[in-house]
Amino acid sequence: AVESEAEKRDRATREIGKRVMEGWRILDKKCDDCEVPMLTQGKDDDKGECVLCGKGQKKVLTEEERDRAVSEIGRRMLDGWKLEDEDCCEVCDLRMCSKGDKKECVACGPVLPPVNVNLELPPNFDFSDPKALEALLLQVQKKTSTANQVPPTPALSEQKEVDKVNISAPNTPNRYGSNSNNYPNTPSSMQMQYPNTPSAVPVTNEEMSMIGAEQKIREGWTMMSRAYCDCGGPMMRAPNSREAMCVNVHCVNSCY
Known part of the structure; x- marks a missing residue:
């Protein structure tokens, strides 16, 4: 049977609530196809996923950003980093770089480990109630912001200038x-x-x-x-x- 719009909304609401409890954040943008809010697991608002179709919206790098990324990849390879064969960044599609246990995108920064957050949720919580959901989101954002306080590795997008590669x-x-x-x-x-x-x-x-x-x-x-x-x-x-x-x-x- 074809799923009605009301059924889709209900399914999206349930899935959004489930993911919010797992530490996901709701972004201020919607899926182009399903018209439901996009969610993300990390800090980067450019990384989002639709709970209905699973579609992720990729970040499009400018020509300047891509050129800088290529130079940074070359610099890291000379410093002992490896360019992953099949593992690409979920945000911008650049190939990931790795060195030992570290793995990161030169444009978006390191891959952060998942954050586990314990929420205080009443047994009769209604995920379809906008006010209740908003209160839950505030609780999640407050706890994840504390849990994610780790010294950041400067991403390429945050660097004003990249040193020339010494070849x-x-x-x-x-x-x-x-x-x-x-x-x-x-x-x-x-x-x-x-x-x-x-x-x-x-x-x-x-x-x-x-x-x-x-x-x-x-x-x-x-x-x-x-x-x-x-x-x-x-x-x-x-x-x-x-x-x-x-x-x-x-x-x-x-x-x-």
Whole structure:
């Protein structure tokens, strides 16, 4: 049987009440399809979920925010962080970064553990009563705000300025060709040279290519001679593999 609008509202009310008791917050926006309030488990108001269709509304990053995020991902990879293969941020869809037990999105911040809140709920509580629900929400917000008081890790969106990525390191070929003998199996003509790219001018694609190449060299990948992706980044091959892949972190066709 087709669910009526009244039945949908009742189901939404029950589910909202259930989730509120579990620590969810009601956001000041509605699902585009179901016209019911969106809920979130975290502090970020950009992360919301509909209790009826399960649809989440994603945060859309600006071009500037995405470029800064890519640079931050590259910086963290040089610092020992890993880029998760399949785990993406539920808010903005960027791939998550991890280091040890830490996992976070460079744009939205770390993944916070769930917060357990004990509510004082009368046995005859009516979730369909707006005033009763509002009082419950105030109780939840007060307790979750106290439970969530942890020192925040500065998210990329809160940083006014991101340091330039330092892509030169000891025993690592750099853009200016000073350490060409560190990798004897790599032809000197292939020491991070890029077609149609001035060597003295920093270019976003070039920096991202070098960051990606350095990471793969550490993993034992081989640089392909005279092979470049359409983005201008170098092609490399994994151990025991015949497939050459682009290592430009910024490229949509890269191995990252």
